[in-house]
Amino acid sequence: MPDPTLHTAALAALEAAANRALALSEQGTAVLEPLAGSVFACHCTTPELDFYLHLETDGVRLTGVYEGAVTARITGSASDFSELATSEDAAATLINGNLTLEGNSAPLIEFQHILADLNIDWEAPLVSSLGDVAGHQIAEILRGVFSWGRQASSGLARQVEEFIHEEARLSPPRLEVEDFYRDIAELVMRVDRLQSRVERINRKLQKS
Amino acid sequence: MSDKDTTHFGFKEVKKDAKAGLVADVFHSVAARYDLMNDLMSGGIHRIWKRFTIELSGVRKGNAVLDIAGGTGDLAARFAELVGCEGRVVLADINESMLQVGRDKLLDTGRLGNIEFVQADAQFLPFPDDSFDCVTIAFGLRNVTDKDLALRSILRVLKPGGRLLVLEFSKPENELLSQAYDTYSFRILPFMGRLVANDSDSYQYLAESIRKHPDQETLLDMIEDAGFAQCQFHNMTGGIVALHRGVKP
Ligand SMILES: C[S@@+](CC[C@H](N)C(=O)[O-])C[C@H]1O[C@@H](n2cnc3c(N)ncnc32)[C@H](O)[C@@H]1O
Numbered sequence: 138m139p140d141p142t143l144h145t146a147a148l149a150a151l152e153a154a155a156n157r158a159l160a161l162s163e164q165g166t167a168v169l170e171p172l173a174g175s176v177f178a179c180h181c182t183t184p185e186l187d188f189y190l191h192l193e194t195d196g197v198r199l200t201g202v203y204e205g206a207v208t209a210r211i212t213g214s215a216s217d218f219s220e221l222a223t224s225e226d227a228a229a230t231l232i233n234g235n236l237t238l239e240g241n242s243a244p245l246i247e248f249q250h251i252l253a254d255l256n257i258d259w260e261a262p263l264v265s266s267l268g269d270v271a272g273h274q275i276a277e278i279l280r281g282v283f284s285w286g287r288q289a290s291s292g293l294a295r296q297v298e299e300f301i302h303e304e305a306r307l308s309p310p311r312l313e314v315e316d317f318y319r320d321i322a323e324l325v326m327r328v329d330r331l332q333s334r335v336e337r338i339n340r341k342l343q344k345s
Numbered sequence: 346m347s348d349k350d351t352t353h354f355g356f357k358e359v360k361k362d363a364k365a366g367l368v369a370d371v372f373h374s375v376a377a378r379y380d381l382m383n384d385l386m387s388g389g390i391h392r393i394w395k396r397f398t399i400e401l402s403g404v405r406k407g408n409a410v411l412d413i414a415g416g417t418g419d420l421a422a423r424f425a426e427l428v429g430c431e432g433r434v435v436l437a438d439i440n441e442s443m444l445q446v447g448r449d450k451l452l453d454t455g456r457l458g459n460i461e462f463v464q465a466d467a468q469f470l471p472f473p474d475d476s477f478d479c480v481t482i483a484f485g486l487r488n489v490t491d492k493d494l495a496l497r498s499i500l501r502v503l504k505p506g507g508r509l510l511v512l513e514f515s516k517p518e519n520e521l522l523s524q525a526y527d528t529y530s531f532r533i534l535p536f537m538g539r540l541v542a543n544d545s546d547s548y549q550y551l552a553e554s555i556r557k558h559p560d561q562e563t564l565l566d567m568i569e570d571a572g573f574a575q576c577q578f579h580n581m582t583g584g585i586v587a588l589h590r591g592v593k594p
Contacts, residue, residue, distance in 0.1 A: 142390070142582045145397045202400040 141201060148188055148199040156196040166196050168251050175208040175244045183214040192248065209240035221249060392419075394586050395483060398512045399423050401579070401590060407431040408478040411502065413467045413495075414438055414485020418447035418460075424481075425451075425460050435472075437465040467495040472502045479503075483512040487558040496571035503593040509573060515587035516560035518580060526585060527556075561587045 159166050169192050177190040189207070191198040211218075213236035224230040227249035231238055238245070399420065404410055410424045415436040424434045436451075438444045444462050451460060465471050467482065467489050480499045489495045499509055517523040559567065561578050564587070568576050573591025580587050 140581060140583065141397050141579055142393055145400070146390075146393045149393060149396055200400045201397070204403045205405065 144186075144201050148201055152197060152199040155199075159196055166194070168254075169196070170194055172244055172248055172251075175248070176203065176205065177245060177248075178203070178207045178210040179218070180210070180212040181215050181218060182212065186215075192244075207240065209238055209242060209245050211245070212237045222252065224249070225253075227253075390582065391484075394512060394581055394588070395419055395423075397579070397581065398481065398483060398510055398588055399427070401588060402479050402481065402508060402510055404428060404479050409433045409435075409476060411435045411437060411470075411472070411477045411480045413465070413470070413480060413482045413499070414488065415483075416443045416447060416485070418451050420481055420483055421447070421460055422451055422454065424479075425458075428459060430459055432459055434460045435463055435477075436460055437463045437467075437470070439464065439466050468498055469494075470498045470502050474501050475504045476502045477504060477507055479508045479510070481510045481512070484514070486511055486513050486564075487554045492559075493567060493571060496568060496573075500572050500593055505593050507593050509568070509589075509591045509593070511564065511568070511589040512586060513564070513589070514555040514558055515564070515580070515584055518584040561589075564589055 156166070159169075162168075172192045173194045175192045178187075179190060180187050187201065189200045189203040191200065191203075213234075217235045220234055221227060221230050221236060224234075227246045228242075230236075231242060231246070402410075402424075404424055404427045406427070406429045408428045409432065410421075410428060412418075412421045412424065412434065415421050415438050418436050421434050421436040425432075428434060436444070436447055438447070441464055444464055448462055463471065467485065468491055480503055482495075482499070486492055486495065496509075503509065517526055558564075561580065561584065565576055565578055568589055568591045571591075572594070574594040575592040576590065578587045578589040
């Protein structure tokens with residue numbers, strides 16, 4: 138498994154965004170109640186990303202690891218997932234689209250209907266929670282996925298997919314290392330300045 | 346004095362029986378500001394590390410979970426939700442002040458029903474054999490004098506098939522990161538410690554104890570030697586921390 142930090146951070150941010158959006162919607166998280174306990178294993182092929190979507194009474198949970206039984210397993214590219222999410226007829230999309238599905242599709246279709254009915258504005262909560270994510274590259278990727286979900290014209294979708302694919306292949310540990318190193322250098326300078334200020338103030342206090 | 350009688354206290358060598366007391370002093374002095382420092386130290390990223398720990402724990406409804414060196418209760422709070430009212434979570438820490446802060450915090454969030462608080466030393470756990478489905482120790486093992494004794498004590502209280510998870514600072518995989526990290530922990534941490542907790546010695550100790558902690562492979566061997574099976578580890582944030590897992594056979 139590659140470094141799970143970014144993966145976990147991104148899922149945590151998405152989860153927070155989804156729950157914020159649900160809470161702001163008219164019916165709130167109550168709509169999930171009939172489906173509580175369902176777990177969907179999602180395997181995205183491009184960009185490569187695995188996660189589990191848990192529906193619970195008080196919201197959704199996204200995890201990178203889960204070892205219990207799942208309701209259904211869904212495999213496809215990000216554009217296939219987004220097609221399902223925005224589809225007017227989920228059952229037809231599942232039959233005709235490129236997603237492969239194993240397990241029980243009924244809860245998935247019901248969940249899709251709930252999402253579609255909620256008419257949630259995902260963007261605001263998503264963007265605000267992405268501010269919390271450490272690596273901004275991943276935030277960019279997610280922003281890309283997001284805006285493309287709405288505008289999906291097929292040409293654009295392909296371009297974005299390529300962009301995401303390239304981005305996702307940048308090794309996160311390296312980016313993180315460089316960011317971290319820059320932050321540290323900056324922090325050291327600030328600490329040095331602060332330290333000498335504290336010392337100056339101390340000297341002043343002792344004199345007076 | 347033979348090797349066996351001394352242990353590390355940060356970079357200082359101290360007598361074994363003195364270490365527990367010294368460690369306790371450090372945590373007494375930082376308990377009140379611990380959460381704030383934790384956020385500042387790691388830029389909040391410790392929450393992500395803990396989140397991954399919880400995912401890997403596989404803890405489910407009805408499980409019994411022990412969080413050793415649980416401090417102010419981050420992991421215990423989340424476990425309490427996962428195990429539900431049929432389950433049981435024990436938050437154990439050697440330090441009374443830390444337990445008190447943890448208890449107050451969990452009381453505030455209204456999550457106390459299924460959490461017990463026990464003052465206990467990881468080396469001598471006061472629980473019957475085969476009691477827990479999962480035992481976690483996050484950023485605590487490095488403070489324990491005899492880590493091997495602690496690992497064996499954990500093995501004893503786990504049920505067969507139960508999991509141990511050790512979340513701990515480790516050795517960064519990359520030299521650049523390693524240097525940056527040293528600068529951070531030896532210069533910035535103690536300074537922040539002085540500003541925030543008014544106690545730079547304690548944070549100097551923390552930085553030193555991170556350096557002295559066994560690296561990934563060594564800790565993996567120690568966990569295997571203690572009798573755990575299916576041992577593995579995941580590096581996080583370039584190896585600044587590692588999450589080790591073992592299963593009681
Ligand atoms: C850095 S804190 C970690 C707290 C918490 N697990 C977290 O991740 O935020 C380390 C804790 O280990 C506790 N500790 C130190 N030695 C211990 C021992 N031998 N047995 C149990 N707890 C110990 C300290 O009192 C302190 O609360």
